[in-house]
Amino acid sequence: MTTSPITTLILGTAPENATPADFVLAGPWCTAPASAEEAGFDMPSEPLADPDRLETAARQARQLVTQLAPRLRDALNERYGTQHDDRYWDFVLAPWLVRISETLIDRLHRAAGILDAFGGRTLTVPLLPEASTFTFADTQDFIMGGILNPQWNHWLFSRLLRRRWPAGWTAEELPPVRRDASPRKPEGALRRLARSVVFSLPFPRIKGFGLKQSLDLSLVLMLNRDRRDDTIPLRLLGEPSAPPLPLGFTEDEAFDFAASLLPESLCKASIPLSLGHERARIRSRVVSVAACEDDAYRIEMALHRGRGCRMIFIQHGGEYGYVKTSVAYPLVEYCQHRFITWGWKRHGAMPGNFLPLPHPQLAALRGRHRESSPTLLFVGTEMALLPYTLKSMLRGRQQFAYREDKARFMAALPDAIRTQAQYRPYFDVPSSLEDAPWMLRRFPDIIRCAGPLEPHMLGCRLLVLDHAGTTLAQALAADIPFLLYWNPETASFTPEALPLLDKLREAGILHDTPESAAAKAAEVWDDVPGWWGSVRAACKPWASQHALTNNDDVPHVWKLILKDI
Template sequence: MRRLILSTIPDNFNPQTDIIIGPWSLIGKENLYPEWEIFKFEPDLFETNDEISINVKITVDFAEYYMVRLSNYLNEINKTNYSIEFWRLLILPWLLTLVQTTWDRQLRVNKLLEKYSSEEIEIELVKDNIIWNFKNTLDHQQNGLLKPLYNHWLYSRLIESKISCKWKINWIEEATDVTFLGLEKKLWRKKISEWFSIKFLSSTVYGINRYQAIFFEFLLHLKLTTSDNIVKETWTKKHDSVQLDWNLDWDNLVKATLPQCFKNITLKTIKRHTRNTFFLVGPVLWYDEKIKLKLAREIEKGSKIIVTQHGGSYGTTKVYPFSAEIEYKQYRFFSWGWGQQENYLGNIIPLPSPLLSRNKYKKKNSKIIFVSFRSMLYSYRIHSIPQPIQQLQHRKLKIEFFNTIKSEVKENFYYRPPINEMGSLPDKEYFKEKFPYIKILMGKLHEETMKCKLLIIDHPDTTLNIALAANIPTICFWDSNSWAFSKQSEPYFQRLRDVGILFNNGAAAARKVNEICNNVDGWWQQPSVQKARKDWVDIYARSDKNWFWIWAKTIWELK
């Protein structure tokens, strides 16, 4: 009888007969099976970008539909009477994550059932007696979605009512009361910083210092307007009929995994503002529960939120639902230069980035720095990013790169691994062991890149925006089939390919590095290379030494 393994592989794992649901089952066990990457895994869920888009749409629609029901439940348990808009700002990042990840796991389960239901299979399922005590949205992500226990428990709930009569179930019992995050002891400096962030929300914008934040708070306080010309989410009848055919009791799942921070909301008297009040914020609508609660109450009063871009992927990624739902639909969204991303609606204003405007590149050493992407195997969203099997393929592209660079390049070669490897492969140890010549670069990344000879990037995220905006000589590579770009940004990426900045595989990128390593500046300063860079930067990484006054004028003139 074959075994179907839903969690980390057991000690008696047999790669010839056991069925592995995905490569994440090998996390922490890679050293036991040096050739594990050639094991036969179940394929990735989505074959095309259209499939990703379809599943994103139905999960977003369901989350919006369920928001009404969940708002009523939260008002009931908290003894409050807040609006849907209040709860949407507070809880949508967690709810949409729960919907998408559960749908992702269910699609995998259903494919397994379809494929193996006629076979005799042995499977271990976790009993449904675990009490999850997630503290907040981030806790649910880090200690739930990115950990084996939660995923095994969730797979068990999704499969138990659909299981084939030919399958043998072995029920296992885990800890029944699971608490991860306790009270954190904070240094006085951190306490002061958090107090300042809550008091002066503009200070949460990336690139804005405290003096600038105080100025913007004063400017926003002075601003008066009665306009309400923005894109708003409305709970119309289109949401009333949205349902997903779940394998489990959805309401029970929500109650079982609902973070504690949403169960302790106190009712405060809300008096609507007699004039519009504005708040300028950075990336706080995702995980900062204290600031989210403050802003949710301000929304009840009629306040308006201006959200700002804080990193890469904005504008460039084809399927990008979280930012589109959480940030773009606020009163305004300040981008780093772009105005449209696919067909997402939004109140988007292209502006220079404070963060990018303060960076200055000046070569001071001969370091060639490789900045690596996180090899994420546990998915926690559905969007345009490499799926688990594609992550293994991406790792092979990096191996190609390291195998192709010549010895002269290796002398000054530094590898920057991902700092956070939760739910991911431990690339730091893997590549250091496989390529002993690699020197590991830790510490403050961008301080190092601003003085290096050449930067290598294997993913289109924030480091790419920072590098091209600062005019750091840069070579990139990734598989274009794994990273889908918006229809607006694809032509700009193609120009980077045309001039030899961007490549589709590691070997080609390494050959380019070998070619230019003795005259990096000569290559980088070519007019065609600089034009492609400037064209990309003007739309997706705009900077300006006068950004402060541009922002002040823009805020003052908002209607």
């Protein structure tokens, strides 16, 4: 009788000499940026690849955030000797609680998948002890040094898998590790002062608005005396019907987990003992999206929110309004007094206070496309192997097929067009698949697009996108001829977005395979303006909802609206 060889399960980072014969992996991040899938390593299937399972996980996260917020409010008020109410603590805690809840629930589902895939095998499993210590300076440090850090994930998976340890597994206890907080590099005194002044305005500097416009709109907000407050408290945004957490993880355990990882930015020195004025002197403020990850700025704005000031958030990129699933959008931004959109008034079933307005960021691009070179510009998006949200986007192992589709598109282009192509990779994210170098090794005749993207977009002959995001909205505003492709089996959009995308598919703009998109590029290449003129009208329904521009005086429109909300 022979016994199968003992294999090692890697939860964090695989050794450089690891081979599929001796190691199995908890996930594709274990060999990032190398391609674990290409090397043939055995891994669990992607646990939340199915859109319905992802939405269930998001419901679990939304429920968990709304359960933990009041418990942390009470615990922090007691710890710091404060008496701040939900208005203050909801604003301070929501972005961080969303991140930690999304991550915990994603990793719970992954741990369950690891047990399903490998629980019946004989394995050695190197584990990090629970006594390991990880500290974080702020929310951004938690994202970079925790969520996207294979070592922190190794520690978390070690902790989760101990809950249902299979009989055939042997634990190999590793020494404890320590990760200290890594604060951002300090700003110079003048830069810090300038940033403080600009962010303290009722209407701070927002992309697309000049300083004069910010000052003008700040004055409008200072004159607004309306006392309606449509903010939706976190306690009303839960999902009581969400199923229990995987592996029997409880709310109490989740509270202890979250409390143990509170970043230094939420320490006593950062939280004011008193909110000062009984009532907010300025009734409404626009908040920069930086508040989602800049804890110091968010805590400063929470002072105003705690006094009753109503907060207004503004859409700052694509995906808002049409991705099917999100945790952060309804709990952090949509629930504020107003969320100003790029045209849409509804995001599936997500609750929110939506206000569509033409945005200067898009208005500045209106009709500006002028071909300056016969370039095909191909723009990709991120390929993170350690997911850091529960949002509708490709996850983990799905990134391998997504990247392979890029190569399929380039290979299907005629040689004459491929030599005119430029590839724009996403910016570097830790624990991501290799991007531009991978593409350029396979297609040395294409050029890497570097520098600001906007001039390249405005001067290309044809833009190709393999995702729906901010670049799509910019292309629509600037009237740039474009093609889209993605796999409809992995794409996940709201019901109201699907008919708009069908119009793009019927016009030959949206394709279901990279080869079909490449064939269309070859078909229209010699007369892109003529083709674009024949299909442009199909873009109008999507543009009116997700890239709203018009001939109005945009700053004047904002003045009229902000004085009454």
